[in-house]
Amino acid sequence: MPTDTDTAPDPVTGTTGVTGVTAGETADARLAATLDGAFSSRYAEVNGVGLHYVTGGEGTPLVLLPGWPETWWEYRKVMPALAERHQVIAVDIRGMGGSEKPRSGFTKKNMARDVHELARHLGHERINIAGHGIGAMVAFAHAANHPAATAKVAILNTTHIDDSYYDFPMVPRPGDQGPHRWWLAFQQVQDLPEQLLADGRYRHLVDYMFNLSLLNPDAITPRDRDIYARAYSAPDAIRASQGWFQAYREDIADFNAYPKVTAPMLGLAYGAFYDYMRRALPTQGTDVEVKEIKNTRNYLVEEQPEAVTEALLDFFG
Template sequence: MSRNANDQDAELAASLDGDFSSEYADVNGVRLHYVTGGHGEPLVLLPGWPETWWEYRKVMPALAARYRVIAVDIRGMGGSGKPESGFDKKNMARDIHELARHLGHGKINIAGHGIGAMVAFAFANNHPEATEKVAILNTTHIDESYYDFPMVPRPGDKGPHRWWLAFHQVRELPEQLLADGRYRHLIDYMFGLSLVNPEAITSYDRDVYARAYSSPEAIRASQSWFQAYQQDIEDFKSYGKVSAPMLGLAYGTFFEYMEKVLPTQGTDVRMAEIKETRNYLVEEQPEAVARELLAFFG
Protein backbone atom coordinates (compact mmCIF):
# COMPACT_ATOMS: atom_id res chain seq x y z
CA MET A 1 0.00 0.00 0.00
CA SER A 2 1.32 3.39 -0.92
CA ARG A 3 2.20 6.16 1.48
CA ASN A 4 -0.44 8.31 -0.22
CA ALA A 5 -3.16 5.76 0.61
CA ASN A 6 -2.12 5.89 4.27
CA ASP A 7 -2.19 9.68 4.22
CA GLN A 8 -5.61 9.80 2.56
CA ASP A 9 -7.24 7.58 5.18
CA ALA A 10 -5.66 9.61 7.96
CA GLU A 11 -6.95 12.83 6.40
CA LEU A 12 -10.43 11.38 5.91
CA ALA A 13 -10.55 10.20 9.51
CA ALA A 14 -9.42 13.60 10.76
CA SER A 15 -12.12 15.32 8.69
CA LEU A 16 -14.93 13.75 10.76
CA ASP A 17 -16.46 15.52 13.72
CA GLY A 18 -14.88 14.05 16.83
CA ASP A 19 -11.52 12.51 17.54
CA PHE A 20 -11.15 9.76 14.94
CA SER A 21 -7.88 8.14 13.91
CA SER A 22 -6.76 5.78 11.16
CA GLU A 23 -5.09 2.62 12.52
CA TYR A 24 -3.76 -0.78 11.42
CA ALA A 25 -3.51 -4.22 13.01
CA ASP A 26 -2.03 -7.52 11.86
CA VAL A 27 -4.50 -10.31 12.67
CA ASN A 28 -5.32 -13.75 11.25
CA GLY A 29 -2.64 -13.40 8.59
CA VAL A 30 -3.89 -10.09 7.17
CA ARG A 31 -3.29 -6.40 7.86
CA LEU A 32 -6.59 -4.68 8.63
CA HIS A 33 -7.16 -0.96 8.38
CA TYR A 34 -9.77 0.64 10.63
CA VAL A 35 -10.87 4.07 11.78
CA THR A 36 -11.76 4.44 15.42
CA GLY A 37 -13.07 7.06 17.82
CA GLY A 38 -15.46 7.65 20.69
CA HIS A 39 -15.81 6.02 24.11
CA GLY A 40 -17.93 3.25 25.56
CA GLU A 41 -18.78 -0.29 24.49
CA PRO A 42 -17.14 -1.34 21.20
CA LEU A 43 -19.27 -1.06 18.06
CA VAL A 44 -17.69 -2.53 14.92
CA LEU A 45 -18.97 -1.29 11.54
CA LEU A 46 -18.36 -3.36 8.39
CA PRO A 47 -18.91 -1.77 4.93
CA GLY A 48 -20.22 -3.20 1.69
CA TRP A 49 -19.15 -3.13 -1.96
CA PRO A 50 -18.24 -0.85 -3.73
CA GLU A 51 -17.53 1.23 -0.61
CA THR A 52 -14.99 1.33 2.21
CA TRP A 53 -15.09 2.38 5.87
CA TRP A 54 -15.95 5.84 4.46
CA GLU A 55 -19.51 4.54 3.94
CA TYR A 56 -20.13 5.19 7.65
CA ARG A 57 -18.74 8.73 7.74
CA LYS A 58 -22.17 10.34 8.28
CA VAL A 59 -23.15 8.13 11.23
CA MET A 60 -19.82 7.68 13.01
CA PRO A 61 -19.88 10.98 14.97
CA ALA A 62 -23.37 10.28 16.35
CA LEU A 63 -22.47 6.70 17.27
CA ALA A 64 -19.16 7.76 18.82
CA ALA A 65 -21.03 9.85 21.38
CA ARG A 66 -22.03 6.56 23.03
CA TYR A 67 -19.69 3.85 21.71
CA ARG A 68 -16.11 3.13 20.83
CA VAL A 69 -16.68 3.04 17.07
CA ILE A 70 -14.40 0.83 14.96
CA ALA A 71 -15.11 1.12 11.21
CA VAL A 72 -13.12 -1.61 9.47
CA ASP A 73 -11.96 -2.08 5.89
CA ILE A 74 -12.66 -5.81 5.60
CA ARG A 75 -10.05 -8.15 4.09
CA GLY A 76 -9.36 -7.00 0.51
CA MET A 77 -10.93 -3.55 0.92
CA GLY A 78 -9.40 -0.08 0.93
CA GLY A 79 -6.41 0.21 3.24
CA SER A 80 -6.55 -3.43 4.36
CA GLY A 81 -4.38 -6.23 3.01
CA LYS A 82 -5.27 -8.04 -0.21
CA PRO A 83 -3.98 -11.60 0.19
CA GLU A 84 -4.54 -14.38 -2.31
CA SER A 85 -7.00 -16.32 -0.15
CA GLY A 86 -9.17 -16.29 2.95
CA PHE A 87 -12.20 -14.46 1.53
CA ASP A 88 -14.90 -16.83 2.72
CA LYS A 89 -17.09 -14.94 5.17
CA LYS A 90 -16.41 -17.39 8.01
CA ASN A 91 -12.69 -16.61 7.82
CA MET A 92 -13.35 -12.89 7.40
CA ALA A 93 -15.42 -13.07 10.59
CA ARG A 94 -12.37 -14.57 12.26
CA ASP A 95 -10.42 -11.51 11.07
CA ILE A 96 -12.84 -9.32 13.01
CA HIS A 97 -12.80 -11.60 16.06
CA GLU A 98 -9.02 -11.42 16.24
CA LEU A 99 -9.09 -7.66 15.67
CA ALA A 100 -11.49 -7.26 18.60
CA ARG A 101 -9.24 -9.35 20.82
CA HIS A 102 -6.20 -7.41 19.62
CA LEU A 103 -7.96 -4.21 20.72
CA GLY A 104 -8.79 -5.74 24.11
CA HIS A 105 -12.49 -6.38 23.52
CA GLY A 106 -13.84 -9.75 24.58
CA LYS A 107 -17.36 -8.93 23.38
CA ILE A 108 -18.54 -6.46 20.73
CA ASN A 109 -21.59 -4.99 19.08
CA ILE A 110 -21.32 -5.40 15.32
CA ALA A 111 -23.15 -4.00 12.29
CA GLY A 112 -22.60 -4.73 8.61
CA HIS A 113 -23.94 -3.71 5.21
CA GLY A 114 -23.73 -5.75 2.00
CA ILE A 115 -20.69 -8.02 2.06
CA GLY A 116 -20.06 -6.62 5.54
CA ALA A 117 -23.52 -7.85 6.62
CA MET A 118 -22.59 -11.38 5.60
CA VAL A 119 -19.39 -11.11 7.64
CA ALA A 120 -21.33 -9.72 10.62
CA PHE A 121 -23.81 -12.60 10.43
CA ALA A 122 -20.97 -15.12 10.19
CA PHE A 123 -19.32 -13.43 13.18
CA ALA A 124 -22.46 -13.77 15.31
CA ASN A 125 -22.88 -17.41 14.30
CA ASN A 126 -19.27 -18.51 14.73
CA HIS A 127 -18.38 -16.34 17.73
CA PRO A 128 -21.53 -16.13 19.86
CA GLU A 129 -19.50 -15.66 23.04
CA ALA A 130 -17.99 -12.51 21.53
CA THR A 131 -21.26 -11.05 20.17
CA GLU A 132 -23.28 -8.61 22.26
CA LYS A 133 -25.72 -7.59 19.49
CA VAL A 134 -25.65 -7.67 15.68
CA ALA A 135 -27.28 -5.41 13.08
CA ILE A 136 -27.77 -6.62 9.49
CA LEU A 137 -28.21 -3.84 6.92
CA ASN A 138 -30.04 -4.66 3.71
CA THR A 139 -28.30 -7.98 2.95
CA THR A 140 -28.94 -11.42 4.39
CA HIS A 141 -26.21 -14.05 4.34
CA ILE A 142 -25.88 -15.76 0.99
CA ASP A 143 -27.72 -19.08 0.65
CA GLU A 144 -28.64 -21.55 -2.09
CA SER A 145 -31.21 -19.16 -3.55
CA TYR A 146 -28.31 -17.31 -5.19
CA TYR A 147 -27.92 -20.25 -7.57
CA ASP A 148 -31.37 -19.43 -8.96
CA PHE A 149 -30.72 -15.83 -10.01
CA PRO A 150 -31.47 -15.66 -13.75
CA MET A 151 -28.74 -14.92 -16.23
CA VAL A 152 -31.30 -13.20 -18.44
CA PRO A 153 -34.17 -11.34 -16.74
CA ARG A 154 -37.70 -12.02 -17.96
CA PRO A 155 -39.77 -9.10 -19.30
CA GLY A 156 -41.42 -7.31 -16.41
CA ASP A 157 -39.14 -8.77 -13.73
CA LYS A 158 -38.97 -6.42 -10.76
CA GLY A 159 -35.75 -5.39 -9.08
CA PRO A 160 -32.21 -5.08 -10.44
CA HIS A 161 -30.69 -7.75 -12.63
CA ARG A 162 -27.73 -8.87 -10.53
CA TRP A 163 -25.38 -9.39 -13.47
CA TRP A 164 -22.39 -8.30 -11.38
CA LEU A 165 -22.56 -11.52 -9.32
CA ALA A 166 -21.67 -13.50 -12.45
CA PHE A 167 -19.22 -10.85 -13.65
CA HIS A 168 -17.19 -11.18 -10.46
CA GLN A 169 -16.94 -14.95 -10.91
CA VAL A 170 -14.77 -14.38 -14.00
CA ARG A 171 -11.04 -14.41 -13.26
CA GLU A 172 -8.49 -11.93 -14.69
CA LEU A 173 -10.76 -10.22 -17.23
CA PRO A 174 -12.36 -7.74 -14.76
CA GLU A 175 -8.91 -6.46 -13.77
CA GLN A 176 -8.20 -5.70 -17.41
CA LEU A 177 -11.56 -4.05 -18.01
CA LEU A 178 -11.76 -1.95 -14.84
CA ALA A 179 -8.19 -0.88 -14.03
CA ASP A 180 -6.54 2.43 -14.97
CA GLY A 181 -9.36 4.65 -13.75
CA ARG A 182 -12.28 2.79 -15.29
CA TYR A 183 -13.63 1.45 -11.99
CA ARG A 184 -15.35 4.81 -11.47
CA HIS A 185 -17.80 3.83 -14.24
CA LEU A 186 -18.88 0.76 -12.27
CA ILE A 187 -19.19 2.77 -9.07
CA ASP A 188 -21.38 5.37 -10.78
CA TYR A 189 -23.51 2.60 -12.28
CA MET A 190 -24.09 0.87 -8.94
CA PHE A 191 -24.95 4.09 -7.14
CA GLY A 192 -27.15 5.22 -10.01
CA LEU A 193 -29.03 1.93 -9.79
CA SER A 194 -29.84 2.21 -6.09
CA LEU A 195 -29.84 5.83 -4.95
CA VAL A 196 -33.10 7.75 -4.56
CA ASN A 197 -31.03 10.93 -4.17
CA PRO A 198 -27.85 10.75 -6.31
CA GLU A 199 -26.35 13.67 -4.37
CA ALA A 200 -26.23 11.57 -1.19
CA ILE A 201 -22.92 10.17 -2.47
CA THR A 202 -21.00 13.07 -3.95
CA SER A 203 -18.40 13.07 -6.70
CA TYR A 204 -15.74 13.46 -4.01
CA ASP A 205 -17.04 10.38 -2.17
CA ARG A 206 -17.11 8.41 -5.41
CA ASP A 207 -13.51 9.41 -6.09
CA VAL A 208 -12.58 8.05 -2.64
CA TYR A 209 -14.14 4.72 -3.55
CA ALA A 210 -12.73 4.68 -7.08
CA ARG A 211 -9.19 5.16 -5.75
CA ALA A 212 -9.72 2.30 -3.31
CA TYR A 213 -10.83 -0.15 -6.03
CA SER A 214 -8.96 0.91 -9.16
CA SER A 215 -5.73 -1.10 -8.92
CA PRO A 216 -5.62 -4.63 -10.38
CA GLU A 217 -4.78 -5.94 -6.90
CA ALA A 218 -7.83 -4.26 -5.37
CA ILE A 219 -10.11 -5.47 -8.17
CA ARG A 220 -8.84 -9.04 -7.77
CA ALA A 221 -9.34 -8.92 -3.99
CA SER A 222 -12.88 -7.51 -4.22
CA GLN A 223 -13.79 -10.21 -6.74
CA SER A 224 -12.64 -12.77 -4.21
CA TRP A 225 -15.55 -11.88 -1.90
CA PHE A 226 -17.91 -13.09 -4.65
CA GLN A 227 -15.77 -16.01 -5.76
CA ALA A 228 -16.01 -17.40 -2.20
CA TYR A 229 -19.80 -17.61 -2.43
CA GLN A 230 -19.89 -21.38 -2.99
CA GLN A 231 -17.96 -21.93 0.23
CA ASP A 232 -20.14 -19.36 1.99
CA ILE A 233 -23.27 -21.27 0.96
CA GLU A 234 -21.83 -24.52 2.31
CA ASP A 235 -20.86 -22.81 5.58
CA PHE A 236 -24.34 -21.30 5.89
CA LYS A 237 -25.88 -24.78 5.77
CA SER A 238 -24.06 -25.62 9.01
CA TYR A 239 -25.16 -22.50 10.89
CA GLY A 240 -27.78 -22.52 13.61
CA LYS A 241 -29.83 -19.56 14.72
CA VAL A 242 -27.99 -16.48 15.94
CA SER A 243 -28.47 -16.31 19.71
CA ALA A 244 -27.53 -12.63 20.13
CA PRO A 245 -30.21 -9.97 19.63
CA MET A 246 -30.34 -9.15 15.91
CA LEU A 247 -31.66 -6.09 14.09
CA GLY A 248 -32.55 -6.00 10.39
CA LEU A 249 -32.55 -2.64 8.61
CA ALA A 250 -33.80 -2.41 5.02
CA TYR A 251 -36.17 -0.65 2.63
CA GLY A 252 -39.29 -1.55 0.66
CA THR A 253 -39.47 -4.98 -0.92
CA PHE A 254 -36.20 -6.09 0.64
CA PHE A 255 -37.50 -5.07 4.05
CA GLU A 256 -40.44 -7.39 3.38
CA TYR A 257 -38.03 -10.17 2.40
CA MET A 258 -35.80 -9.70 5.45
CA GLU A 259 -38.85 -9.51 7.69
CA LYS A 260 -39.68 -13.07 6.62
CA VAL A 261 -36.15 -14.50 6.51
CA LEU A 262 -34.29 -13.04 9.50
CA PRO A 263 -36.68 -14.46 12.15
CA THR A 264 -35.79 -17.93 10.82
CA GLN A 265 -32.09 -17.16 11.35
CA GLY A 266 -32.13 -15.76 14.89
CA THR A 267 -33.80 -16.28 18.25
CA ASP A 268 -34.30 -12.58 19.06
CA VAL A 269 -34.93 -10.58 15.88
CA ARG A 270 -36.41 -7.14 15.37
CA MET A 271 -36.87 -5.21 12.14
CA ALA A 272 -36.97 -1.52 11.18
CA GLU A 273 -37.69 -0.07 7.75
CA ILE A 274 -35.65 2.87 6.47
CA LYS A 275 -37.74 5.03 4.14
CA GLU A 276 -36.74 7.00 1.02
CA THR A 277 -33.74 4.86 0.14
CA ARG A 278 -32.72 1.61 -1.51
CA ASN A 279 -29.41 -0.21 -1.03
CA TYR A 280 -27.14 2.58 0.21
CA LEU A 281 -29.26 3.46 3.25
CA VAL A 282 -26.30 4.39 5.48
CA GLU A 283 -25.22 7.19 3.17
CA GLU A 284 -28.67 8.20 1.95
CA GLN A 285 -30.54 8.19 5.29
CA PRO A 286 -27.80 8.52 7.95
CA GLU A 287 -30.01 10.16 10.59
CA ALA A 288 -32.56 7.33 10.43
CA VAL A 289 -29.86 4.64 10.42
CA ALA A 290 -28.01 6.21 13.36
CA ARG A 291 -31.26 6.54 15.29
CA GLU A 292 -32.16 2.89 14.79
CA LEU A 293 -28.66 1.68 15.67
CA LEU A 294 -28.55 3.78 18.83
CA ALA A 295 -31.97 2.53 19.89
CA PHE A 296 -31.04 -1.11 19.21
CA PHE A 297 -27.57 -1.25 20.72
CA GLY A 298 -28.85 0.68 23.75
Protein backbone atom coordinates in the same frame (compact mmCIF):
# COMPACT_ATOMS: atom_id res chain seq x y z
CA MET B 1 2.60 -10.85 16.80
CA PRO B 2 -0.20 -8.43 15.89
CA THR B 3 0.75 -4.82 15.55
CA ASP B 4 -1.36 -1.72 16.09
CA THR B 5 0.04 1.39 14.51
CA ASP B 6 -0.83 4.61 12.76
CA THR B 7 0.63 3.10 9.60
CA ALA B 8 -1.49 1.79 6.74
CA PRO B 9 -1.13 0.93 3.05
CA ASP B 10 -2.30 3.70 0.75
CA PRO B 11 -5.61 2.51 -0.80
CA VAL B 12 -4.38 3.40 -4.28
CA THR B 13 -0.68 2.56 -4.36
CA GLY B 14 -0.53 -0.11 -1.67
CA THR B 15 2.56 1.57 -0.22
CA THR B 16 2.86 2.39 3.45
CA GLY B 17 3.03 5.87 4.96
CA VAL B 18 2.86 7.27 8.48
CA THR B 19 -0.18 9.24 9.53
CA GLY B 20 -0.01 12.78 10.85
CA VAL B 21 0.66 16.10 9.17
CA THR B 22 3.57 14.82 7.12
CA ALA B 23 4.29 14.15 3.47
CA GLY B 24 3.64 10.47 4.12
CA GLU B 25 0.16 10.95 5.56
CA THR B 26 -2.24 8.44 4.07
CA ALA B 27 -5.51 9.33 2.40
CA ASP B 28 -7.42 7.44 5.13
CA ALA B 29 -5.79 9.46 7.91
CA ARG B 30 -6.71 12.69 6.16
CA LEU B 31 -10.29 11.52 5.73
CA ALA B 32 -10.57 10.42 9.37
CA ALA B 33 -9.38 13.85 10.48
CA THR B 34 -12.33 15.49 8.67
CA LEU B 35 -14.91 13.77 10.88
CA ASP B 36 -16.37 15.47 13.92
CA GLY B 37 -14.74 13.99 17.00
CA ALA B 38 -11.31 12.49 17.55
CA PHE B 39 -11.09 9.71 14.97
CA SER B 40 -7.81 8.09 14.00
CA SER B 41 -6.76 5.82 11.16
CA ARG B 42 -5.01 2.67 12.37
CA TYR B 43 -3.68 -0.64 11.18
CA ALA B 44 -3.31 -4.07 12.80
CA GLU B 45 -1.96 -7.47 11.78
CA VAL B 46 -4.48 -10.16 12.77
CA ASN B 47 -5.32 -13.62 11.45
CA GLY B 48 -2.51 -13.36 8.93
CA VAL B 49 -3.80 -10.17 7.27
CA GLY B 50 -3.28 -6.45 7.75
CA LEU B 51 -6.55 -4.66 8.53
CA HIS B 52 -7.09 -0.92 8.34
CA TYR B 53 -9.69 0.64 10.62
CA VAL B 54 -10.80 4.05 11.82
CA THR B 55 -11.72 4.41 15.46
CA GLY B 56 -13.03 7.04 17.85
CA GLY B 57 -15.34 7.56 20.80
CA GLU B 58 -15.67 5.84 24.15
CA GLY B 59 -17.98 3.22 25.57
CA THR B 60 -18.99 -0.26 24.46
CA PRO B 61 -17.25 -1.34 21.25
CA LEU B 62 -19.28 -1.08 18.03
CA VAL B 63 -17.67 -2.54 14.90
CA LEU B 64 -18.95 -1.25 11.54
CA LEU B 65 -18.32 -3.30 8.38
CA PRO B 66 -18.86 -1.72 4.93
CA GLY B 67 -20.27 -3.09 1.70
CA TRP B 68 -19.20 -3.03 -1.95
CA PRO B 69 -18.18 -0.80 -3.69
CA GLU B 70 -17.48 1.24 -0.57
CA THR B 71 -14.94 1.39 2.26
CA TRP B 72 -15.07 2.45 5.91
CA TRP B 73 -15.94 5.91 4.50
CA GLU B 74 -19.49 4.59 4.00
CA TYR B 75 -20.10 5.25 7.71
CA ARG B 76 -18.72 8.81 7.79
CA LYS B 77 -22.18 10.37 8.36
CA VAL B 78 -23.10 8.14 11.31
CA MET B 79 -19.78 7.66 13.11
CA PRO B 80 -19.71 10.94 15.07
CA ALA B 81 -23.15 10.38 16.63
CA LEU B 82 -22.45 6.71 17.36
CA ALA B 83 -19.13 7.66 18.96
CA GLU B 84 -20.96 9.68 21.61
CA ARG B 85 -21.99 6.38 23.20
CA HIS B 86 -19.64 3.77 21.75
CA GLN B 87 -16.07 3.15 20.79
CA VAL B 88 -16.65 3.03 17.06
CA ILE B 89 -14.37 0.81 14.98
CA ALA B 90 -15.05 1.12 11.24
CA VAL B 91 -13.09 -1.64 9.52
CA ASP B 92 -11.97 -2.07 5.93
CA ILE B 93 -12.62 -5.80 5.58
CA ARG B 94 -9.96 -8.11 4.10
CA GLY B 95 -9.19 -6.90 0.58
CA MET B 96 -10.88 -3.50 0.95
CA GLY B 97 -9.50 0.04 0.99
CA GLY B 98 -6.50 0.43 3.25
CA SER B 99 -6.50 -3.24 4.29
CA GLU B 100 -4.22 -5.87 2.80
CA LYS B 101 -5.13 -7.55 -0.50
CA PRO B 102 -4.25 -11.23 -0.02
CA ARG B 103 -5.03 -13.91 -2.59
CA SER B 104 -7.12 -16.09 -0.28
CA GLY B 105 -9.15 -16.16 2.90
CA PHE B 106 -12.31 -14.50 1.56
CA THR B 107 -14.94 -16.81 3.00
CA LYS B 108 -17.19 -14.80 5.26
CA LYS B 109 -16.41 -17.26 8.06
CA ASN B 110 -12.70 -16.48 7.83
CA MET B 111 -13.33 -12.75 7.45
CA ALA B 112 -15.42 -12.94 10.62
CA ARG B 113 -12.38 -14.44 12.29
CA ASP B 114 -10.40 -11.40 11.07
CA VAL B 115 -12.84 -9.16 12.90
CA HIS B 116 -12.92 -11.38 15.99
CA GLU B 117 -9.15 -11.32 16.29
CA LEU B 118 -9.04 -7.56 15.69
CA ALA B 119 -11.52 -7.04 18.52
CA ARG B 120 -9.49 -9.24 20.87
CA HIS B 121 -6.32 -7.43 19.81
CA LEU B 122 -8.00 -4.17 20.83
CA GLY B 123 -8.88 -5.66 24.22
CA HIS B 124 -12.55 -6.46 23.57
CA GLU B 125 -13.86 -9.91 24.46
CA ARG B 126 -17.39 -9.00 23.34
CA ILE B 127 -18.52 -6.54 20.68
CA ASN B 128 -21.55 -5.07 19.04
CA ILE B 129 -21.28 -5.40 15.27
CA ALA B 130 -23.13 -3.96 12.27
CA GLY B 131 -22.58 -4.61 8.59
CA HIS B 132 -23.93 -3.61 5.20
CA GLY B 133 -23.73 -5.66 1.98
CA ILE B 134 -20.69 -7.95 2.07
CA GLY B 135 -20.06 -6.51 5.54
CA ALA B 136 -23.50 -7.73 6.65
CA MET B 137 -22.56 -11.28 5.65
CA VAL B 138 -19.35 -11.00 7.68
CA ALA B 139 -21.27 -9.56 10.65
CA PHE B 140 -23.75 -12.45 10.51
CA ALA B 141 -20.88 -14.96 10.26
CA HIS B 142 -19.29 -13.35 13.31
CA ALA B 143 -22.47 -13.82 15.32
CA ALA B 144 -22.83 -17.42 14.09
CA ASN B 145 -19.22 -18.46 14.67
CA HIS B 146 -18.37 -16.38 17.74
CA PRO B 147 -21.61 -16.21 19.75
CA ALA B 148 -19.88 -15.57 23.09
CA ALA B 149 -18.03 -12.63 21.54
CA THR B 150 -21.14 -11.06 19.94
CA ALA B 151 -23.31 -8.85 22.13
CA LYS B 152 -25.70 -7.69 19.39
CA VAL B 153 -25.62 -7.72 15.59
CA ALA B 154 -27.25 -5.41 13.04
CA ILE B 155 -27.75 -6.56 9.44
CA LEU B 156 -28.17 -3.72 6.96
CA ASN B 157 -30.05 -4.51 3.76
CA THR B 158 -28.25 -7.77 2.91
CA THR B 159 -28.89 -11.12 4.51
CA HIS B 160 -26.18 -13.78 4.46
CA ILE B 161 -25.87 -15.50 1.09
CA ASP B 162 -27.87 -18.74 0.84
CA ASP B 163 -29.03 -21.28 -1.75
CA SER B 164 -31.37 -18.75 -3.37
CA TYR B 165 -28.36 -17.14 -5.05
CA TYR B 166 -28.08 -20.18 -7.29
CA ASP B 167 -31.47 -19.29 -8.75
CA PHE B 168 -30.65 -15.78 -9.98
CA PRO B 169 -31.31 -15.83 -13.76
CA MET B 170 -28.66 -15.11 -16.34
CA VAL B 171 -31.33 -13.43 -18.45
CA PRO B 172 -34.32 -11.86 -16.68
CA ARG B 173 -37.75 -12.74 -17.99
CA PRO B 174 -39.99 -9.94 -19.33
CA GLY B 175 -41.68 -8.30 -16.37
CA ASP B 176 -39.20 -9.59 -13.79
CA GLN B 177 -38.70 -7.04 -11.04
CA GLY B 178 -35.16 -5.64 -11.05
CA PRO B 179 -32.43 -5.13 -10.45
CA HIS B 180 -30.90 -7.90 -12.53
CA ARG B 181 -27.79 -8.85 -10.52
CA TRP B 182 -25.47 -9.34 -13.49
CA TRP B 183 -22.47 -8.17 -11.44
CA LEU B 184 -22.55 -11.35 -9.33
CA ALA B 185 -21.70 -13.38 -12.44
CA PHE B 186 -19.21 -10.75 -13.62
CA GLN B 187 -17.29 -11.06 -10.36
CA GLN B 188 -16.90 -14.82 -10.92
CA VAL B 189 -14.84 -14.29 -14.07
CA GLN B 190 -11.10 -14.72 -13.63
CA ASP B 191 -8.63 -12.03 -14.78
CA LEU B 192 -10.90 -10.12 -17.18
CA PRO B 193 -12.38 -7.66 -14.63
CA GLU B 194 -8.89 -6.43 -13.70
CA GLN B 195 -8.23 -5.66 -17.37
CA LEU B 196 -11.57 -3.97 -17.96
CA LEU B 197 -11.74 -1.89 -14.77
CA ALA B 198 -8.14 -0.84 -14.05
CA ASP B 199 -6.53 2.50 -14.95
CA GLY B 200 -9.35 4.67 -13.62
CA ARG B 201 -12.26 2.84 -15.23
CA TYR B 202 -13.62 1.51 -11.92
CA ARG B 203 -15.37 4.86 -11.49
CA HIS B 204 -17.83 3.77 -14.20
CA LEU B 205 -18.87 0.76 -12.11
CA VAL B 206 -19.05 2.85 -8.93
CA ASP B 207 -21.36 5.34 -10.64
CA TYR B 208 -23.49 2.57 -12.12
CA MET B 209 -24.05 0.85 -8.78
CA PHE B 210 -24.84 4.05 -6.91
CA ASN B 211 -27.10 5.47 -9.61
CA LEU B 212 -28.96 2.16 -9.76
CA SER B 213 -29.90 2.25 -6.08
CA LEU B 214 -29.92 5.86 -4.90
CA LEU B 215 -33.15 7.82 -4.79
CA ASN B 216 -31.05 10.93 -4.21
CA PRO B 217 -27.81 10.68 -6.26
CA ASP B 218 -26.36 13.64 -4.33
CA ALA B 219 -26.25 11.53 -1.16
CA ILE B 220 -22.95 10.16 -2.47
CA THR B 221 -21.10 13.10 -3.94
CA PRO B 222 -18.57 13.10 -6.80
CA ARG B 223 -15.81 13.43 -4.18
CA ASP B 224 -17.13 10.37 -2.31
CA ARG B 225 -17.31 8.42 -5.55
CA ASP B 226 -13.73 9.39 -6.35
CA ILE B 227 -12.66 8.08 -2.93
CA TYR B 228 -14.35 4.75 -3.58
CA ALA B 229 -13.13 4.48 -7.17
CA ARG B 230 -9.53 5.14 -6.11
CA ALA B 231 -9.79 2.45 -3.43
CA TYR B 232 -10.83 -0.16 -6.01
CA SER B 233 -8.93 0.89 -9.13
CA ALA B 234 -5.64 -0.99 -8.66
CA PRO B 235 -5.56 -4.52 -10.15
CA ASP B 236 -4.88 -6.14 -6.76
CA ALA B 237 -7.86 -4.29 -5.24
CA ILE B 238 -10.12 -5.47 -8.07
CA ARG B 239 -8.89 -9.04 -7.67
CA ALA B 240 -9.36 -8.96 -3.91
CA SER B 241 -12.90 -7.58 -4.12
CA GLN B 242 -13.74 -10.37 -6.57
CA GLY B 243 -12.57 -12.80 -3.89
CA TRP B 244 -15.56 -11.86 -1.73
CA PHE B 245 -17.92 -13.03 -4.48
CA GLN B 246 -15.87 -16.02 -5.62
CA ALA B 247 -16.10 -17.48 -2.11
CA TYR B 248 -19.90 -17.63 -2.32
CA ARG B 249 -20.12 -21.41 -2.80
CA GLU B 250 -18.17 -22.00 0.41
CA ASP B 251 -20.20 -19.30 2.15
CA ILE B 252 -23.47 -21.04 1.23
CA ALA B 253 -22.17 -24.35 2.58
CA ASP B 254 -21.09 -22.63 5.80
CA PHE B 255 -24.44 -20.88 6.15
CA ASN B 256 -26.34 -24.14 5.77
CA ALA B 257 -24.36 -25.56 8.69
CA TYR B 258 -24.91 -22.63 11.08
CA PRO B 259 -27.31 -22.88 14.01
CA LYS B 260 -29.62 -19.97 14.66
CA VAL B 261 -27.89 -16.81 15.84
CA THR B 262 -28.58 -16.33 19.54
CA ALA B 263 -27.39 -12.71 19.87
CA PRO B 264 -30.13 -10.08 19.52
CA MET B 265 -30.30 -9.24 15.82
CA LEU B 266 -31.62 -6.12 14.08
CA GLY B 267 -32.42 -5.98 10.39
CA LEU B 268 -32.62 -2.64 8.57
CA ALA B 269 -33.87 -2.50 5.00
CA TYR B 270 -36.11 -0.71 2.53
CA GLY B 271 -39.25 -1.60 0.58
CA ALA B 272 -39.35 -5.05 -0.97
CA PHE B 273 -36.17 -6.16 0.77
CA TYR B 274 -37.65 -5.08 4.10
CA ASP B 275 -40.54 -7.45 3.41
CA TYR B 276 -38.07 -10.22 2.54
CA MET B 277 -35.94 -9.56 5.63
CA ARG B 278 -39.03 -9.72 7.86
CA ARG B 279 -39.62 -13.25 6.58
CA ALA B 280 -36.00 -14.45 6.43
CA LEU B 281 -34.24 -13.14 9.53
CA PRO B 282 -36.61 -14.71 12.10
CA THR B 283 -35.69 -18.11 10.63
CA GLN B 284 -32.00 -17.33 11.18
CA GLY B 285 -32.03 -16.01 14.75
CA THR B 286 -33.77 -16.46 18.07
CA ASP B 287 -34.19 -12.76 18.97
CA VAL B 288 -34.88 -10.73 15.83
CA GLU B 289 -36.23 -7.25 15.15
CA VAL B 290 -36.65 -5.76 11.66
CA LYS B 291 -37.19 -2.08 10.91
CA GLU B 292 -37.80 -0.30 7.64
CA ILE B 293 -35.63 2.64 6.59
CA LYS B 294 -37.81 4.62 4.22
CA ASN B 295 -36.94 6.79 1.21
CA THR B 296 -33.86 4.82 0.24
CA ARG B 297 -32.74 1.64 -1.46
CA ASN B 298 -29.46 -0.22 -1.00
CA TYR B 299 -27.15 2.55 0.25
CA LEU B 300 -29.28 3.43 3.26
CA VAL B 301 -26.35 4.41 5.51
CA GLU B 302 -25.35 7.22 3.16
CA GLU B 303 -28.81 8.18 1.94
CA GLN B 304 -30.68 8.13 5.29
CA PRO B 305 -27.93 8.51 7.93
CA GLU B 306 -30.21 10.11 10.54
CA ALA B 307 -32.70 7.21 10.44
CA VAL B 308 -29.90 4.63 10.48
CA THR B 309 -28.17 6.36 13.39
CA GLU B 310 -31.39 6.49 15.39
CA ALA B 311 -32.11 2.81 14.76
CA LEU B 312 -28.58 1.72 15.70
CA LEU B 313 -28.44 3.83 18.86
CA ASP B 314 -31.84 2.54 19.93
CA PHE B 315 -30.78 -1.06 19.31
CA PHE B 316 -27.25 -1.03 20.68
CA GLY B 317 -28.16 1.23 23.60
